[in-house]
Amino acid sequence: MSTESESSWQSQSQSSPGDTAADAHPHGPASQPLPRLIDYDPGEFFDELVNDRSIARPDTEVLVDMINRISGETLARRQRAIERAMYRMGITFTVYSDSRGTEKIMPFDIIPRVVPAILWHHIEAGLKQRIGALNRFLSDIYGPQNIVNDGVIPRELVDTSKDFRPQCMGLTPPNGVWCHITGTDLIRDSSGTVYVLEDNLRCPSGVSYVLQNRAVMKKNFPQLFDASRVRPVNDYPARLYNTLVSMAPEGVRNPVVAVLTPGVYNSAYYEHSFLAQQMGVELVEGRDLMVKDDRVYMRTTEGLQQVHVLYRRVDDMFLDPEVFREDSVLGVAGLMRAYRAGNIALANAPGTGIADDKVIYAYVPKMIDYYLGETPILENVPTYVCLDEDDRRHVLDNLDTLVVKAANESGGYGILIGPHATPAEREKFGELIRENPRNYIAQPTLSLSRVPTLVGESLEGRHVDLRPYILCRSPTDVDVIPGGLTRVALKRGSLVVNSSQGGGSKDTWVVANPGEETAST
Amino acid sequence: MLARVAESIYWMSRQMERAENLSRFLEVTLNFILDQPENLVDPWEPLVQVTGDTQWYSEHYSRFDRPSVIHFLAFDDRYPNSMLSSLRYARENARGVRETLSSETFEQINDFYHFVNDAALQKVEPTADFFDQVRQQALLWNGILDGTMSHDIGWHFANFGRLIERADKTSRILDVKYFNLLPRVDDVGTAVDDIQWSALLLAISGFEAYRREHHLIDIEKVVDFFIFNRRFPRSILSCVAGADWSLSQIEDACSSAHPRSAKQASLGLRHRLANTNVKEVLAGGMHQFIDTLQLELNDIGEALNQDYFQVTLHA
Numbered sequence: 001m002s003t004e005s006e007s008s009w010q011s012q013s014q015s016s017p018g019d020t021a022a023d024a025h026p027h028g029p030a031s032q033p034l035p036r037l038i039d040y041d042p043g044e045f046f047d048e049l050v051n052d053r054s055i056a057r058p059d060t061e062v063l064v065d066m067i068n069r070i071s072g073e074t075l076a077r078r079q080r081a082i083e084r085a086m087y088r089m090g091i092t093f094t095v096y097s098d099s100r101g102t103e104k105i106m107p108f109d110i111i112p113r114v115v116p117a118i119l120w121h122h123i124e125a126g127l128k129q130r131i132g133a134l135n136r137f138l139s140d141i142y143g144p145q146n147i148v149n150d151g152v153i154p155r156e157l158v159d160t161s162k163d164f165r166p167q168c169m170g171l172t173p174p175n176g177v178w179c180h181i182t183g184t185d186l187i188r189d190s191s192g193t194v195y196v197l198e199d200n201l202r203c204p205s206g207v208s209y210v211l212q213n214r215a216v217m218k219k220n221f222p223q224l225f226d227a228s229r230v231r232p233v234n235d236y237p238a239r240l241y242n243t244l245v246s247m248a249p250e251g252v253r254n255p256v257v258a259v260l261t262p263g264v265y266n267s268a269y270y271e272h273s274f275l276a277q278q279m280g281v282e283l284v285e286g287r288d289l290m291v292k293d294d295r296v297y298m299r300t301t302e303g304l305q306q307v308h309v310l311y312r313r314v315d316d317m318f319l320d321p322e323v324f325r326e327d328s329v330l331g332v333a334g335l336m337r338a339y340r341a342g343n344i345a346l347a348n349a350p351g352t353g354i355a356d357d358k359v360i361y362a363y364v365p366k367m368i369d370y371y372l373g374e375t376p377i378l379e380n381v382p383t384y385v386c387l388d389e390d391d392r393r394h395v396l397d398n399l400d401t402l403v404v405k406a407a408n409e410s411g412g413y414g415i416l417i418g419p420h421a422t423p424a425e426r427e428k429f430g431e432l433i434r435e436n437p438r439n440y441i442a443q444p445t446l447s448l449s450r451v452p453t454l455v456g457e458s459l460e461g462r463h464v465d466l467r468p469y470i471l472c473r474s475p476t477d478v479d480v481i482p483g484g485l486t487r488v489a490l491k492r493g494s495l496v497v498n499s500s501q502g503g504g505s506k507d508t509w510v511v512a513n514p515g516e517e518t519a520s521t
Numbered sequence: 522m523l524a525r526v527a528e529s530i531y532w533m534s535r536q537m538e539r540a541e542n543l544s545r546f547l548e549v550t551l552n553f554i555l556d557q558p559e560n561l562v563d564p565w566e567p568l569v570q571v572t573g574d575t576q577w578y579s580e581h582y583s584r585f586d587r588p589s590v591i592h593f594l595a596f597d598d599r600y601p602n603s604m605l606s607s608l609r610y611a612r613e614n615a616r617g618v619r620e621t622l623s624s625e626t627f628e629q630i631n632d633f634y635h636f637v638n639d640a641a642l643q644k645v646e647p648t649a650d651f652f653d654q655v656r657q658q659a660l661l662w663n664g665i666l667d668g669t670m671s672h673d674i675g676w677h678f679a680n681f682g683r684l685i686e687r688a689d690k691t692s693r694i695l696d697v698k699y700f701n702l703l704p705r706v707d708d709v710g711t712a713v714d715d716i717q718w719s720a721l722l723l724a725i726s727g728f729e730a731y732r733r734e735h736h737l738i739d740i741e742k743v744v745d746f747f748i749f750n751r752r753f754p755r756s757i758l759s760c761v762a763g764a765d766w767s768l769s770q771i772e773d774a775c776s777s778a779h780p781r782s783a784k785q786a787s788l789g790l791r792h793r794l795a796n797t798n799v800k801e802v803l804a805g806g807m808h809q810f811i812d813t814l815q816l817e818l819n820d821i822g823e824a825l826n827q828d829y830f831q832v833t834l835h836a
Contacts, residue, residue, distance in 0.1 A: 301674065
């Protein structure tokens, strides 16, 4: 199904290049042959920018032209300048391993990843559908639990999920939305088909890099931007603010919104402060807050001030020592009482993690069918659930070809990449799976798509994924930001794109259809 | 404004000012030794004495020589009040409140810190030219703070912090002269004395302003300029008056039932300065006057902490 839709967007954009392309690219009428990216070999991988003969794909010809005209040396110089500027601006994350809290910028690659308009519309529709089903699932699972009663998802999976929060049973978040901010990881395989790799429903990070990558690219390549008809992303903070305001408790006219951070030593602290600054709201830590009469207050120089909406970037388990971990100093005692009383709104709602347990993930296509009666627009990566006996046997017999993932790990931890692992590592994972099958899934090793990436002064293909950000105000009011974080595995041959594992990022250019707003308008 | 944020802004600003003043101490001393006959006075030990941290110094250094004192004041990251440490704390504080600062303000601190940290990593003795650049960076930061941020309560906490710190450091620069002068009373009125007083005025960027008002170096007039000049932005009276003004603005914005002791303390100091003159200072002993002043400045800072940063359920 995905393969079909994939070929349909390709053929459509190839069969109707005429007027659109001419409008967009005054220097290169569409009748001219598409440019070839000189000295670049895409290998046998699906390349996002060019086809297997290094010819520009539709919507990428302006960019390919530009790269051909600029020397590798110039590109490298500009990239270094951009990286220096980012360091100077403090667009950094904290590296935990270092006692002094060393900061690093996420490595940045200057060659953007282009997403053609028609592919984007396919992705957008798929993500809206998916988040719709996931929010329905969360309401259900903390309510009547029809989906397990009807046997669509095994009850055992829910009961044993580390991220199921019995404390949240019976809660009804405002507008029926549990997950207001989602960052879903997408990948494309060797045929170009888009798959959902995972749903990040807790505190997905990275959107600050989307905005800053765009800002530095606009500064450095203004004309290229105009000609490429890139859709804007910089209204994200305003949209996020609107989303947060829409959650305010009933009867509150001018809600006080704040971002809750674990503090300056958290690896995503830069992002927390950036979002607070861009929205013009307070950035608070747990110690800045207190609960009195089931209301949440900030300690200010003017005394106590009530808060109505918290965009919390603190994990569930640390939110409230009265309800979750007693030893947490990051949260606020009594926060859940205030939440239950309806005096504070939390984004995302506590408990959303159950829906991005990697085993539950395997059931999302079934959720889409169960709740919406629809066929998934975006497919999951084929997934074996080790709890299932047949699946488990298959996984244990094929560890050398599969990727095995623990249900509750993130950041590239708890993963076995079968083909790259030693026999001893495979042996160890086999043992782990047999001991605790509930905790593991396995997926075939996909050949992730690549994008030309600057290595020294020349271009080499590097594997990428894409994390678009979805804002959900109500089941019918959903925004997908036209763009997202393209993460790139900078090591040759590597499939691991996490920044904690040596990955970097690229700007993501979603191309506008005629009539759609562009970043330069 | 969040109490924690107000506190961090206040300290960030104090620490930036502290770093700037240390570079002023050092830049001026490095220039000053070029002008004076060899071994006339030792300029290095007094720089340590005015920090008030002589004991810490003695535990970590064996001699009061030029490389040791410069390293101590500029780059020693074990010493919490060195220029590098001050900038590091200032940057940490700024990082914790960066959403309330203008982007330019944070970027300048970040840049400034890296500039000094990179110099420290090079492990060569910094020159007067380096300290000149530090002073430029500090002036840039002050300009950016004033020119890019709303002059709201956050700015007033920053302004208060830098002026309290500046008043303290101006008094310590003046105190350097006390330590220098005391062993050699005979030098009073000599060319050497002239050079020394001029150097002190240069340390607070006040040499030209002083010349315009008084033309010639005169001890009483220099001390008066340092303490009581109403127009020069680094004089003690000017700093205290500015800090007191910012406190008024803060108090107005944070109307509260219970009395604020910081305001009372700063008003008290302001009145005392207004009712004292340079003759009384010199008669009573300049060093004693400065000592008392520094205690009063500390008290104001402590009162500010109680008034605004310790917000409890009952507030």
